[in-house]
Amino acid sequence: MSTVDASDASGGVQAAAATDTSNYLTASRGIASWMFTRDHKRIGIMYLVGILTAFFLAGIFALLVRTELLTAGRTIMDADTYNKFFTFHGVIMVFLVIIPGVPAALGNFVLPIMLGAKDVAFPRINLLSFYLWCGGAIFLLCSLVMGGLDTGWTFYAPYSTISKEPIYGVIPALLAVFVVGFSSIFTGLNFVVTIHKLRRPEMGWFDMPLFVFGIYATGIIQILATPVIGITGLLLIIERVAKIGIFTASMGGDPVLFQHFFWFYSHPAVYIMILPAMGVMSEIISVFSHKHIFGYKFIAFSSLAIALLGFLVWGHHLFVAGQSGLVSMIFSALTFAVAIPSAIKVFNWLATMYKGSITLETPMIYALSFIWIFGIGGLTGLFLGTLAVDVPLHDTYFVVAHFHYVMAGTIFVFIGGLFYWWPKMTGKMYKELWGRLGALIFFVGYNMTFFTQFIIGLKGMPRRYYDYEKLIDVIPGIAGLHMFSSIGSYVMAVGLLMTGFCLLQSLFRGRKAPDNPWGGASLEWRTTSPPPLENFNEEPHVGDPYDFSDLEWDKEIGGYVSTGIRKPATGH
Amino acid sequence: MAEAVPTDSPEHAKHSPHLAHHFDTPLQQFDSGKLGMWLFLATEILLFGGLFCVYAIWRANHPEIFIAGHHHLDKTLGAINTVVLILSSFTMATGVYCAQRSIQKWLIICLALTLLGGLGFMSIKFVEYRHKWHEGLLPGTSYTYDPKVLAKENLHENVGAPAEPETHAEPPAASTAPAPATAAAPPPEQPAAAADEERSKIALAPAGPAGLRMEPAEDSESGDETVKNVHIFFAIYFCLTGLHGLHVLAGMAIITWLLLRAIRGDFSHEYFTPVDLGGLYWHLVDLIWIFLFPLLYLIG
Ligand code: HEM
Numbered sequence: 001m002s003t004v005d006a007s008d009a010s011g012g013v014q015a016a017a018a019t020d021t022s023n024y025l026t027a028s029r030g031i032a033s034w035m036f037t038r039d040h041k042r043i044g045i046m047y048l049v050g051i052l053t054a055f056f057l058a059g060i061f062a063l064l065v066r067t068e069l070l071t072a073g074r075t076i077m078d079a080d081t082y083n084k085f086f087t088f089h090g091v092i093m094v095f096l097v098i099i100p101g102v103p104a105a106l107g108n109f110v111l112p113i114m115l116g117a118k119d120v121a122f123p124r125i126n127l128l129s130f131y132l133w134c135g136g137a138i139f140l141l142c143s144l145v146m147g148g149l150d151t152g153w154t155f156y157a158p159y160s161t162i163s164k165e166p167i168y169g170v171i172p173a174l175l176a177v178f179v180v181g182f183s184s185i186f187t188g189l190n191f192v193v194t195i196h197k198l199r200r201p202e203m204g205w206f207d208m209p210l211f212v213f214g215i216y217a218t219g220i221i222q223i224l225a226t227p228v229i230g231i232t233g234l235l236l237i238i239e240r241v242a243k244i245g246i247f248t249a250s251m252g253g254d255p256v257l258f259q260h261f262f263w264f265y266s267h268p269a270v271y272i273m274i275l276p277a278m279g280v281m282s283e284i285i286s287v288f289s290h291k292h293i294f295g296y297k298f299i300a301f302s303s304l305a306i307a308l309l310g311f312l313v314w315g316h317h318l319f320v321a322g323q324s325g326l327v328s329m330i331f332s333a334l335t336f337a338v339a340i341p342s343a344i345k346v347f348n349w350l351a352t353m354y355k356g357s358i359t360l361e362t363p364m365i366y367a368l369s370f371i372w373i374f375g376i377g378g379l380t381g382l383f384l385g386t387l388a389v390d391v392p393l394h395d396t397y398f399v400v401a402h403f404h405y406v407m408a409g410t411i412f413v414f415i416g417g418l419f420y421w422w423p424k425m426t427g428k429m430y431k432e433l434w435g436r437l438g439a440l441i442f443f444v445g446y447n448m449t450f451f452t453q454f455i456i457g458l459k460g461m462p463r464r465y466y467d468y469e470k471l472i473d474v475i476p477g478i479a480g481l482h483m484f485s486s487i488g489s490y491v492m493a494v495g496l497l498m499t500g501f502c503l504l505q506s507l508f509r510g511r512k513a514p515d516n517p518w519g520g521a522s523l524e525w526r527t528t529s530p531p532p533l534e535n536f537n538e539e540p541h542v543g544d545p546y547d548f549s550d551l552e553w554d555k556e557i558g559g560y561v562s563t564g565i566r567k568p569a570t571g572h
Numbered sequence: 573m574a575e576a577v578p579t580d581s582p583e584h585a586k587h588s589p590h591l592a593h594h595f596d597t598p599l600q601q602f603d604s605g606k607l608g609m610w611l612f613l614a615t616e617i618l619l620f621g622g623l624f625c626v627y628a629i630w631r632a633n634h635p636e637i638f639i640a641g642h643h644h645l646d647k648t649l650g651a652i653n654t655v656v657l658i659l660s661s662f663t664m665a666t667g668v669y670c671a672q673r674s675i676q677k678w679l680i681i682c683l684a685l686t687l688l689g690g691l692g693f694m695s696i697k698f699v700e701y702r703h704k705w706h707e708g709l710l711p712g713t714s715y716t717y718d719p720k721v722l723a724k725e726n727l728h729e730n731v732g733a734p735a736e737p738e739t740h741a742e743p744p745a746a747s748t749a750p751a752p753a754t755a756a757a758p759p760p761e762q763p764a765a766a767a768d769e770e771r772s773k774i775a776l777a778p779a780g781p782a783g784l785r786m787e788p789a790e791d792s793e794s795g796d797e798t799v800k801n802v803h804i805f806f807a808i809y810f811c812l813t814g815l816h817g818l819h820v821l822a823g824m825a826i827i828t829w830l831l832l833r834a835i836r837g838d839f840s841h842e843y844f845t846p847v848d849l850g851g852l853y854w855h856l857v858d859l860i861w862i863f864l865f866p867l868l869y870l871i872g
């Protein structure tokens with residue numbers, strides 16, 4: 001893919017040229033060298049390609065769903081197709097895109113480098129995780145071909161256990177969830193062990209970049225929550241195939257039990273999505289403010305606190321499912337508690353920016369967007385956690401807007417992180433103008449689409465409805481709001497396409513990336529772009545990952561270089 | 573003890589053929605493997621945890637289902653299986669000990685014995701399953717167990733007589749007797765014999781004490797006349813033992829692989845990580861059964 005510029009070889013670096021010219025992309029060639037690779041960087045890239053493809057597909061489904069809602073009455077599809085499309089949108093986005101997104105694609109690439117390690121602890125299991133992810137994707141495609149799936153991404157019984165017409169797609173979809181779950185478990189396990197055992201010996205826990213803390217907290221949730229969705233999926237499959245009656249009310253079973261099981265995983269899963277994204281945020285905010293991160297330990301421990309508390313709030317999805325009043329009150333209180341560590345992070349990011357010298361490169365624009373988006377998403381979560389408010393808002397568009405503000409907020413960080421590490425991954429610089437423009441259009445379209453849905457929900461429109469023709473008289477302005485929301489989704493699509501082209505263009509035409517284009521201090525910026533096969537050509541020097549004092553802008557290279565004087569690692 | 577064996581000096585490490593390129597020392601590699609395995613075992617416990625949770629909820633809400641259902645299980649076979657698994661755990665532990673001390677011959681013997689234990693367990697499980705299959709003691713809609721057909725003749729004489737639920741060669745007529753009316757409170761306080769006495773005297777049990785009570789549908793009436801939804805017990809029974817059985821099979825596959833490698837002479841005091849980790853896995857499989865046995869077989 002990337003070859004070294006001619007100018008490079010003619011420089012005064014002949015001595016090191018032999019090692020410098022070989023990087024992880026050029027170390028070996030051919031399809032097989034990728035398919036059987038154990039290099040965490042290549043696995044990260046393969047994940048990235050897979051995840052972006054899935055994101056594209058799920059995005060198409062979303063656009064189709066929004067197009068159906070563009071006007072009242074039938075617009076482009078019938079009700080059954082509509083149900084299937086929103087289900088596939090949700091299932092693909094959640095299980096194939098957002099859950100693996102930041103950890104498996106970005107984390108795989110940078111985490112070992114940040115720790116100064118040569119690879120993750122179990123490279124073969126890492127490759128296996130990727131193929132399990134592929135297996136899950138194939139199962140989902142089977143589901144699509146075998147008649148689809150119309151349960152919503154939540155698979156609630158009895159939609160998933162008995163349905164009027166046989167929808168065979170349920171079983172492959174559940175298998176997909178099971179298999180992707182294992183992929184996620186193995187990724188988390190691998191990262192936790194890597195962080196414990198493969199850190200450079202002189203790197204203490206608090207010398208790690210905060211992204212690593214985010215991944216660590218995520219890994220713990222992946223290990224402890226995912227098996228539960230695994231067994232739930234299996235039970236649902238058995239229920240459907242053998243009619244064993246555990247979740248089927250007509251056989252003495254209990255459908256609410258399914259909801260408990262599902263949310264016992266799926267609430268922690270929302271933190272699987274957002275914790276690594278919050279880690280990326282801490283990196284980007286500090287580097288582009290060119291200022292030491294504020295409140296390092298608070299951010300680090302709030303990740304762990306979120307991971308812990310995240311396990312104790314699942315009942316807030318069952319406020320109107322017949323849960324007892326007392327239990328609901330407890331869950332409500334715990335839900336409020338989760339907001340505290342989340343807010344701690346936001347305040348620390350703001351404090352980091354305060355009096356920093358902020359530069360607005362594309363990753364920073366995504367990071368700033370996220371503060372806005374997550375602010376709204378998190379605060380509306382508090383609305384929903386309030387018992388009296390949730391009763392009318394549950395299962396309305398308000399909830400749809402809430403979880404898009406948090407989950408798709410994660411997408412902002414994912415793309416922001418992609419831009420941030422893109423020069424490191426590919427060795428190419430993208431065109432800043434297009435990156436920024438894409439981000440801004442995405443941001444505008446995003447708010448057009450989803451902020452509108454808060455209003456639609458507040459006015460009382462339930463979610464997952466195919467049509468709102470009959471609501472037009474009851475809810476004034478609903479047709480216009482829906483149309484506005486749909487148009488917003490097209491704007492978003494334009495922004496994302498521009499972003500995609502910007503990145504693709506850079507692959508072919510991009511200027512060669514310097515080792516440290518942004519002035520980052522963590523170890524991945526202290527190796528070449530792209531990194532060599534074993535990540536470092538010489539032993540990395542571990543120091544404070546947010547101490548930028550040794551970095552100076554070098555005009556010739558177009559990036560930062562180290563003057564060599566660094567505060568040493570604390571070793572704690 | 574085990575931890576002290578792999579070396580942590582990088583110089584020595586260069587000579588070890590088992591050291592992967594991304595580790596600095598064999599000790600680091602060993603520790604990583606061990607931590608990874610422990611985390612994996614945690615996920616296994618949570619996987620079963622879901623089923624144990626189903627069990628707990630149902631048992632709390634409908635104890636009578638469990639009382640009625642467990643009489644159909646064969647305690648003797650269950651107990652034998654428990655012993656078999658515990659012994660196999662012992663041989664496995666001995667195997668690890670031998671591997672750490674490069675006692676090749678006994679390592680092979682121990683692994684073979686462990687494998688045999690797994691095989692024995694699965695065979696006995698197979699006998700039990702076949703029996704349930706014949707009697708129609710299956711989950712959900714497959715539950716076709718009909719005591720009237722199986723024990724029509726002696727049903728009347730047997731009323732009031734002590735039951736013989738343990739021996740499965742007999743048609744389990746006794747188990748058709750109504751569950752205790754005290755079903756609301758699980759009756760472990762009663763000695764087993766007294767419970768049997770009691771049971772036959774009791775009239776119809778109410779549907780269930782509390783919680784998410786559901787009326788059974790028409791078609792699930794085919795089971796025990798007096799206790800509704802006994803099929804749920806078998807749903808739980810088959811899910812738990814089935815999942816456990818799959819883990820035993822996986823464990824046997826691992827042990828076979830270890831055995832082949834041991835015969836090839838791969839393991840020594842310098843490198844025994846796979847044996848150690850395989851052993852951990854086998855102990856977990858064993859441990860889960862130790863919970864399953866009383867929870868399913870020894871109720872009431
Ligand atoms: C600040 C912390 C948060 C609070 C207090 C909060 C609160 C809530 C509450 C109470 C609900 C239930 C609403 C209902 O169904 O009536 C909910 C739904 C949801 N939340 Fe959050 N949330 C928070 C963060 C997040 C994050 C970070 C994500 C994802 C990255 C997320 C994703 C979701 C999803 C997917 C649903 C709805 C799922 C469905 O019913 O289909 N939430 N949230």
Ligand SMILES: [Cu+2]
Binds near residue numbers: 313316
């Ligand atoms: Cu939640």
